[in-house]
Amino acid sequence: MxxxxxxxxxxxxxxxxxxxxxxxxxxxxxxxxxxxxxxxxxxxxxxxxxxxxxxxxxxxxxxxxxxxxxxxxxxxxxxxxxxxxxxxxxxxxxxxxxxxxxxxxxxxxxxxxxxxxxxxxxxxxxxxxxxxxxxxxxxxxxxxxxxxxxxxxxxxxxxxxxxxxxxxxxxxxxxxxxxxxxxxxxxxxxxxxxxxxxxxxxxxxxxxxxxxxxxxxSRNAALLVAAIATYRGFLADYDRQRERWLKGNKRVEFPCGTVWLRRNSPVKCRDPEAPEAxxxxxxxxxxxxxxxxxxxxxxxxxxxx
Structure with a gap:
């Protein structure tokens, strides 16, 4: 088409x-x-x-x-x-x-x-x-x-x-x-x-x-493994903070990279420690x-x- x-x-x-x-x-x-x-x-x-x-x-x-x-x-x-x-x-x-x-x-x-x-x-x-x-x-x-x-x-x-x-x-x-x-x-x-x-x-x-x-x-195995590990760490941290937030703790800090929730809810996100991979x-x-x-x-x- x-x-x-x-x-x-x-x-x-x-x-x-x-x-x-x-x-x-x-x-x-x-x-x-x-x-x-x-x-x-x-x-x-x-x-x-x-x-x-x-x-x-x-x-x-x-x-x-x-x-x-x-x-x-x-x-x-x-x-x-x-x-x-x-x-x-x-x-x-x-x-x-x-x-x-x-x-x-x-x-x-x-x-x-x-x-x-x-x-x-x-x-x-x-x-x-x-x-x-x-x-x-x-x-x-x-x-x-x-x-x-x-x-x-x-x-x-x-x-x-x-x-x-x-x-x-x-x-x-x-x-x-x-x-x-x-x-x-x-x-x-x-x-x-x-x-x-x-x-x-x-x-x-x-x-x-x-x-x-x-x-x-990437063909660089070390770089690829590090990126995957960083992303999995983000997901695990996000899930933890979201569970705490849903239970009423509105002072939690979500990991840097939380985009949709940050734009649509009054949540706080941590500053980036380094440039995104x-x-x-x-x-x-x-x-x-x-x-x-x-x-x-x-x-x-x-x-x-």
Missing amino acids: MRPDDTIDAIVAYAFAMAAQSYGIEIHALVVMSNHIHVIITDVKARRSEFMRDAMSNIAKARNRDLDRSDSFWEGKEYSETVLLDRDAEERKLLYTWLNPPQADLVGRVKEWPGYMILPDDWDKTIKVPKPNVYFGPKTPDEVEFTPRRPPGYEDMSVEELQAYFWELIEEGEARLIEERRREKRRVLGVKRVLATDPFSRPGSRARRSSVRPRFA GMASMMCVRTTERCPDAESPDVGGISAM
Whole structure:
């Protein structure tokens, strides 16, 4: 239902720009596939749940209006998310996101994909995103200013150097995929056939889904173990303090990272002892039309920050 066309591209660009502006989210990469979205962000204000809620809701309502339908748009699960703990994990997920269309044999190269994308060329460039001519009413702005940001962890490079660095990696990935197709005698669907796809079409079989849904991503075992232990410690501490709070002790201090309860109840939270683990987050959300994916994305759900 998100098969690329001018309308869905405009809807997604406007919805993400508006949500990013509202909640102070930095978007580093984004690819809209025909049945799912990948986005990599930095959440500096602990507002990513609201960011995703607003963006996904607006996309669903606007696209449903465009397609003259009223059923559920997204599948009935919370969005998938992983925290990228180091530069290596961030780099791998950035490349995975951008290479999604050629990995799925839809196009030969990243820039050929006609769907909405945020690429390295977009970093640190402010753009004005116009309001689409569908769904959004007079109370929404006619245009939204939005600046995709370079990812964290590369402060030693200028934005031009960083862009060139990632384009080299993207081209290496494209060359690898071209060689794999040649060896396996696979063909690319091509832009014309992608654009001609019926948005109500379905695959003949369900995609095989991985049962692995990691919460954190890193090849550094020690870093990964420490992040998992810290998160489990947060959950245990939160449960203890919440039990005391429910029993009437309103002076308890919840652990740093208690977001929803802090915003909606007069509770006190401890100050952070150190920066939160993670450099950025990768998210994925799917429509109800389940189509085969390039591979099972290495993502998982985070319920607390």
